[in-house]
Amino acid sequence: MILRLTFCLLAIAAATVCSKKVEQVHLSLSGRPDEMVVTWLTLDPLPNVTPYVAFGVTKNSLRLTAKGNTTGWADQGKKGKMRYTHRATMQNMVAGQLYYYQVGSSQEMSEIFHFRQPDQSQPLRAAIFGDLSIYKGQQSIDQLIAARKDNQFDLIIHIGDLAYDLHDQDGSTGDDYMNAIEPFAAYVPYMVFAGNHEVDSNFNHITNRFTMPRNGVYDNNLFWSFDYGFVHFIALNSEYYAEEMSKESQKQFKWLEQDLANNKKKWTIVMFHRPWYCSSKKKKGCHDDEDILSREGLTDKFPGLEELLNQHKVDLILYGHKHTYERMWPIFNKEPFKSSDPTHIKNAPAPVYILTGGAGCHSHEDPSDHIIQDFSVKALGEYGYTFLTVYNATHLSTDFVDTSETTGKFLDPFVLEKN
The missing domain is CATH 2.60.40.380 (Purple acid phosphatase-like, N-terminal)
Known part of the structure; x- marks a missing residue:
């Protein structure tokens, strides 16, 4: 001893x-x-x-x-x-x-x-974002810490691409990132799943650094679900498709079918990393093959997910990967369902989509460089995250929090209502 x-004393002396x-x-x-x-x-x-x-x-x-x-x-x-x-x-x-x-x-x-301990009889307040590191993301980390101290969150969900990358420099980048977020992650549940930057060595770091709900298939943090109050949350691994992992894609699909069939909650929110719909520099918007494969599918090897999610009346779909923020109309099969008020939609006929990948990555994007698509409602270039509030069985809201100030600025108020 x-x-x-x-x-240890000598180690401290040596910094x-x-x-x-x-x-x-x-x-x-x-x-x-x-x-x-x-x-x-x-x-x-x-x-x-x-x-x-x-x-x-x-x-x-x-x-x-x-x-x-x-x-x-x-x-x-x-x-x-x-x-x-x-x-x-x-x-x-x-x-x-x-x-x-x-x-x-x-x-x-x-x-x-x-x-x-979460009181699930009360409204749920959650911060949801993708693509965050210490490099260029410190302002978002600082704002999340300040918001946590002000008791603004019940839950934080990181939808892929952590630290850039968790495995860099023999994992010391991941260590630095996890220590940097401890001031909020040790006080509020911090839920994660994989993006493309977690694929390395069969998802080694995201499998071993975290503890997510068990799915009964692989139980390795890569896809999961849980209930919270009025909401059923589902996190999917889009990287199975991008990496052409057909066996895993099929097993995830079968699990998802059963999970949705058993879901009794009023609201269903689905999250994955790669976007299905968004504006970009291309005329067709987000249309990279590796991104939309999970949406459209390819034979039985890669079962498409969009029809299944629409069939089970999923309310909200969030993703990252593109380093910006964009909220879309309800969409199914590339067609948007527009209504008179884009800030308040009632009984949406398809899921509302939100791209929320601008928390703080190495290469931020600005909507001014994009060709805005017909299905787009609001595109923002500030660093920040999506703030979700689920009030009850009939109303939820989202907003975009600009993290350029630690108090946060809310830039895209939106209400989703259903009977």
Whole structure:
């Protein structure tokens, strides 16, 4: 123990970090309303000790505990650097209750964080975005941290392309990103799924760094669903199509068919990374083969998704990949359904589409460079994210939050209503 302490002190003096340090703490939902999952990472294994979370309703009395499990995994870089992801699930949580918690082991514990267990009888408030890194995305990270401190969110969903890239520099880019977002991800559930930048080495980093709801097929964080209040959320992996992974595409489709058939919620929101409809520099807009394959399909090997989602009356579809923001009319089979008021649509005959990939990427896009399509309602070039509010069984709203100021500026108010 004395030798270990000496080593850590020397490491700190050399401006490095003791590798048993608890870091990258973040929350996620399991799909059960009385649970909260916490995931964290150490750069060293924890031999002969058990990771755990200690939690309670007061900061000075963390009397409840839940044991964690550990996954050791190697980065795909030349060094094959090992990391150790620890996961624990807090159970029997009371809706609306404020909890304090810290994670770690007998080796070292984290600082004390807190969260409020979601009360799903109340309106849901969520930030949804894709394509965020520290490089050019710090203003969005800062605004999300400020908004979290102001209790503006119940949920944050990142729809692919994390950190640019999680695996860069032997994974240290991913470590830096996960530590940078800890001030919001350790306090509000942070849900993720894969974009094209997570494909490397069979989705190695997104599989091993996170803990998403289990789907019963692969259980590897790549596609999932959960209920929250009036909403059924579905996250799909569009990269199965772009990477021509036909077996996985078919299994995901079969799972989706069953998931939609079992869905009893009033609202259904579907998310994936690659866009089906949006404006771009091309006359046809978003029409790259690898992007629209999941929409149209190709024989039985790659079953198309649009008809299935429309058949089950999906209300809202969000995606990223293109580094900007654009809200579309309800669309099915390339045809928009327009009405008198683009800011308030009632009983939409098809899903409303929102491109929300402008949180903070390496190559931002501006609508002034795009050929605006007939189905487009609002296109914005500011950095930011989509703010979703689900009020009840009949009304939800979205808005675009410009993150150039930490207070946030709302630029695209929209209401979706149904009987």
